[in-house]
Amino acid sequence: MKLYTYFRSSSSFRVRIALNLKELEYESVFVHLVKDEQTSAEHLARNPQGLIPVLDTGDAMLTQSPAIIDYLDETYPEPALLPTDPIAKAQVRAMVNLIACEMQPLNNLAVLKHLKSDLGQDQDGVNAWYKHWVDRGFTALEKHLEKHSGSYCFGDTITMADVFLIPQVWNARRFDCDLSKFPKIEAVEKRLYQLDAFVRALPENQADNPDK
Numbered sequence: 655m656k657l658y659t660y661f662r663s664s665s666s667f668r669v670r671i672a673l674n675l676k677e678l679e680y681e682s683v684f685v686h687l688v689k690d691e692q693t694s695a696e697h698l699a700r701n702p703q704g705l706i707p708v709l710d711t712g713d714a715m716l717t718q719s720p721a722i723i724d725y726l727d728e729t730y731p732e733p734a735l736l737p738t739d740p741i742a743k744a745q746v747r748a749m750v751n752l753i754a755c756e757m758q759p760l761n762n763l764a765v766l767k768h769l770k771s772d773l774g775q776d777q778d779g780v781n782a783w784y785k786h787w788v789d790r791g792f793t794a795l796e797k798h799l800e801k802h803s804g805s806y807c808f809g810d811t812i813t814m815a816d817v818f819l820i821p822q823v824w825n826a827r828r829f830d831c832d833l834s835k836f837p838k839i840e841a842v843e844k845r846l847y848q849l850d851a852f853v854r855a856l857p858e859n860q861a862d863n864p865d866k
């Protein structure tokens with residue numbers, strides 16, 4: 655499998671974690687977002703949305719990290735990233751969607767660029783926007799964790815919620831968001847960073863990171 659990825663892309667980071675948890679070998683193909691390689695004709699042929707990640711399975715080019723991770727979970731069932739109980743599954747998916755639908759899309763590179771170049775915001779304005787949506791999303795997520803977390807987001811087993819949490823937390827820290835008011839999130843973060851699958855997927859550990 656080939657993963658079209660960029661070290662700082664949080665959606666690619668999710669897929670890297672899922673691939674590592676399932677102990678799957680893959681080749682990384684780097685798409686430099688700051689150089690706008692995602693809008694090249696070559697990349698648009700892979701994903702007409704001009705976004706990463708894209709997973710080339712050999713049979714298909716898959717886009718959208720939640721769909722890619724569902725594919726991986728169905729094709730490589732161990733370890734399962736979703737509980738089997740329908741209520742528990744919906745509760746994990748609620749945390750996943752809170753991050754994937756209501757946080758990351760508002761803070762994606764294209765949105766931040768639009769705020770700056772087209773809507774006249776300076777860097778302080780962009781940072782305030784970013785922090786607002788992190789705060790709102792994590793305030794709600796903290797409540798989910800108060801109810802459901804154990805060692806990890808949902809009890810004591812790693813789920814898709816953990817796969818989505820870490821990249822969002824990493825990104826929030828990059829923008830200097832104060833996460834100390836989210837003790838459950840910070841506690842789960844700390845535990846997940848003890849796991850090799852999460853550490854290997856970190857932006858710091860990607861070959862396209864210029865500081866590596």
Ligand SMILES: N[C@@H](CCC(=O)N[C@@H](CS)C(=O)NCC(=O)O)C(=O)O
Pocket residue numbers: 662663664665666687692704705706707717718719720754762763764765
């Ligand atoms: N919902 C998509 C979001 C993908 C996405 O936003 N990718 C970002 C990187 S994390 C990207 O390619 N941004 C390029 C741009 O905004 O121009 C997914 O989960 O895969």
